[in-house]
Amino acid sequence: MRAVVQNDKNRSWWRRRGTTVRASVAVLTAAALASGCARADDEAPPPLKAPPARALDGYAAKLRADHAALVAAAKRWGLQRTPLRPPPPPAKKPAITTRAGFEVDRHEEQGLPPVFTTVPTRQKVVFLTIDDGAEKDPAFLRMMTDLRIPYTAFLSDYLVSENYGYFRRMQAGGVGLNNHTLNHPYLPDLSYTEQKHEICGMQDVVERRYGKRPLLFRPPYGNYNSDTLRAARDCGIEYVPLWNEEVFVDRWDYREWDRDIHPGDIVLSHFRGEDDWDGRMPDMIRVFLDKVTAKGYAVARLEDYL
Template sequence: MVSGAPPSRRTLGAALLVAALASTATACSGAAGPDGEAPAPAAGRQAQDQGASGALNAYLDRVRKERAARVLAARKWGLTRPPLEAPAPPAVKPKITTRKGFETDGKGLPPVFTTVPTKQKVVFLTIDDGAEKDPDLLRMMNELRIPYSAFLSDYVVKDDYGYFARMQKSQKSGVSLHNHTLNHRYLPGLSYKQQEREICGMQDVIEKRFGKRPPLFRPPYGNYNEDTLRAAKSCGVKAVPLWASEAFPDHMEWREWDRDLHPGDIVLTHFRGKGDWKGTMPDMIRRVMNVITSKGYAVAKLEDYV
């Protein structure tokens, strides 16, 4: 499946550079066109060269300004280092399969996974439920240009849908809103119909409130059975990302034995504040980003890969 993501700044820069070089080469050659036409007048060639050069310079200037703004934002929010810039996403999204040990007997169901298959040194940040609605989180993530995916439960977001609408619209790096059920219940303890109501009902809420039926679903507590996946598939879910590590304001928790990050790992955290843990959401982002950056990883947008 080909990614619909726009080209990255790095990709655009390369394209502009190629265009500028091609323009210069054409001007220097003075060769006739394919139909034997005379070469363009020198003044026209010069204007073309200047246009290509100007576009490239404008792009480079924009990149410099964006990087400078990111450095200032990192200082403002107390990060040890600015976040690393993610590489361009793959032109073709990797094939996602269910992680070994996470299978059910059903075939053709949405894959359940904790890591995206990629060799790029990127990880993916995901935030669950929606209980804490901290405006500082929106400002911080917007200024740092950190992409993330929010998995929402209606019972805690319905008192302020506007907060998540602002999140979706204001985030420069892009935020996607996904399904975490209506009421955050333990799904394997429910019947198929009850699970269908929890999952498909949240699909309807997100589509109505935020304009798009989400393709991703995360079961509460990471617990599911075959009925969960069947119900999710019935209402348009394509994949079920779990997580490889979890971030808190004061520590990280790890699924893997080596207690480390790996290319394509999904990082989980929650919309929580001081009432639930030792710190604010910006404290948590500061902690997790310092870990991610110190290990040489960038945060990429999950939807560019899945």
Template sequence: MQTVRQNEKFSTKRHRPVCALGAALVVAAVASGCADTGGDGPRPAPSASPDAGRPGAAAGQAGPAPEADTRAEEAKRRQAARVAAAKKWGLAKVPLAAPAPPAKKPFIPTREGFEIDGAEGEDLPPVFTTVPTTERIVFLTMDDGSEKDPELLRMMTELNIPYSAFLSDYEVNDDYGYFEEMQKRGVTLNNHTLNHPYLPGLSKAEQREEICGEQEKIEKRFGKRPALLRPPYGNYNGDTLRIAKSCGIKAVPLWAAEAFPDHMEWREWDQDLHPGDIILTHFRGQSDWDASMTDLVRNVMKTVTDKGYAVARLEDYV
């Protein structure tokens, strides 16, 4: 497992989320939309109907809206596709579907013990391992980029499992096309520095080259400047966060658990998953693990699903 900052404060109690998501607002918004519109646009006002005021006119408008039936059929279709994909890819169970993302992203503070000494009052990107939520969701993230397995792209697309990539240019520059295809499939490409160094050991200028240089590289190659940085090995200092902020980084997600093809490693004292936990893994293959990326996904999804969690998209919450 990657090493982590040495000043982390471990305790026998887990750091609790500070706020809950606005799931009720999402439900209300969806309900409102269903009441006001139909499949072909806004419905006419009642007075526009030639039957308005006639006996039985109100009864004729009762019953479920056609779009509700359409949504139900679509949900059945998607579930059937997930069942078929789980069988095809050899998953022990069908992955659980994540709930709709929140209407408003939660406030995410820096985790206790991960603060920078002497940075009180500075508005720096938060460093965290868990997103505040009460939903039974976790987030899957993949680092570096050395293994470029096309089966991974097909598997994750067919299973509809979201994940986030944190790229180091020295690992991906031999095949940018692989990650362009990944991006087309809805994966966000984030910053993991140019060359994966131990950032606190570098000068400010060197850190700037590693962090902001990767920002520019990703923007040039993939058309979008990242908002998230994962420092290599989970190590950073005040210069890291200040430099990252200066070139567009909004948050620094680390991890609460790390996934391998044959086991999980845990940060928390209870050796378990919790709502909003971030899971780290890597783009690795047979040469590193004696296993494939698809083997990895089967293992991590067994753990996640057995524990009653769904995988959600990190960028919908951060």
């Protein structure tokens, strides 16, 4: 009997001991939670544990590798400087309005798309746009892919129909394919019906070949009238971007008196080669990038700001 009583006493002692231990653990846990696991003397929290630190190191390593690849690509393509990376697209898009002096009669009253040469932004970015589609240089696609330079294309069907696949590869790289009419006519000489055929017809081509109707339209030569903008609106166009500068393989042309680039400027070039220029499209891109990079500008994607 004494053995049984002793065992009962032992069990009773361990039950009381366990309760005390559990209570102490609970008190300590509550204190830690209440203090945010801070130390009593307000010392800094312990350093990051291994998994988050490894993740940060991995991210930093990826950034370094990306930059090294860009530096190497810039050297490979003969650039004077490594192109600057653009900032993230704005969460709130800027309000786009028609540039003063570029309006037509009753522009706003008719709900016509805005005509503009610059996107209102304080960021040091410019937008590269390339027109027509005559030259289809594979080296240009490789260069823009290697350098990760965004741009926007405005296409005319009578030129791109020779090789729709070339521009499909361009689109696969994130390039927006937009409307530059079917046949590149001087639109103000045409009636409203004829202009609508040129614009809506190109909308149909882009949708059929590339899966999406454009929202951007650039009139050939930058010339338009009220009928042009009415036809564009009726074909689903929302914006009519023109340009503030034009770049060639051997020079820049400027719209502004100061002959300089500005934040948000739209830059025009063309799909041209040695038949039209004293050089090829990669030569034009070098002229373009060397200037904008030297002036501290990055190249952003126009559609990201609209």
